[in-house]
Amino acid sequence: MDLVVEDLAAIDHKLSQRHIALDPGGYFIIYLDREEGLIYAKHFTNVIDDRGLAVDPETGKVIPARGKVERTNTTIFSGRTAKELCVKIFEETQPCLVTQLDHAAYLGREFIRAEMALVTGQEYVQD
Template sequence: MNQTVEDLRTINDKLSKREIELDPGGYFIIYLDRDARLICAKHFTNVIDDRGLAVDPETGKPIPARGKVERTHTTLFTGRTAKELCVVIFEQTQPCPVTMLDHAAYLGREFMRAEFALISGQEYVQD
């Protein structure tokens, strides 16, 4: 069976809507710095409460998944490629800010999407 690009997009869109457990190590906001030709990942710490929600460690308030949030990142990671960024985060940063394998896999996918967008000139929006 030959799958079309639309078939693959439908699969990915459906999987993007699934429930996920949040990483107690924190979360990343990924974006491109086109002028510097870099993939950037701001790391933010969080605490997971007893409801499974990410809360701001300073205020104890839930961090919204959508919309603008006024928080200061703990670290800014940058790389020219997805692989370079993964090496910096997963191999050179101790302790590693990512504590869950599914989070690591997600970041790898997102960094590859960001790298493709950087090279191709397409827009990048984090999933």
């Protein structure tokens, strides 16, 4: 059976539309610094309210999923590869900031995508 890139992209696009439970341990904003050759992951804390929405622990306001949000990160991680970032976040940081396995899997996928974009020069947009 031949793998068709468009078919694989369609599967990923469809899966990206599903509902996910938010991690009470917080969330990460991932971006590249091409000049430094690094992938960055900023960690932000949040509280999950009774509706399942992420809320700013300081203001109690819902954190929007889209658009610009003015918040201060708690930690910034950087690495040259996805593996280096995963070791820093999941093995070296105690207690671990990620409390759900699906969130850990998502971050691993995103770090690989970011690494590939860094290596190939392609644009990286966090899913």
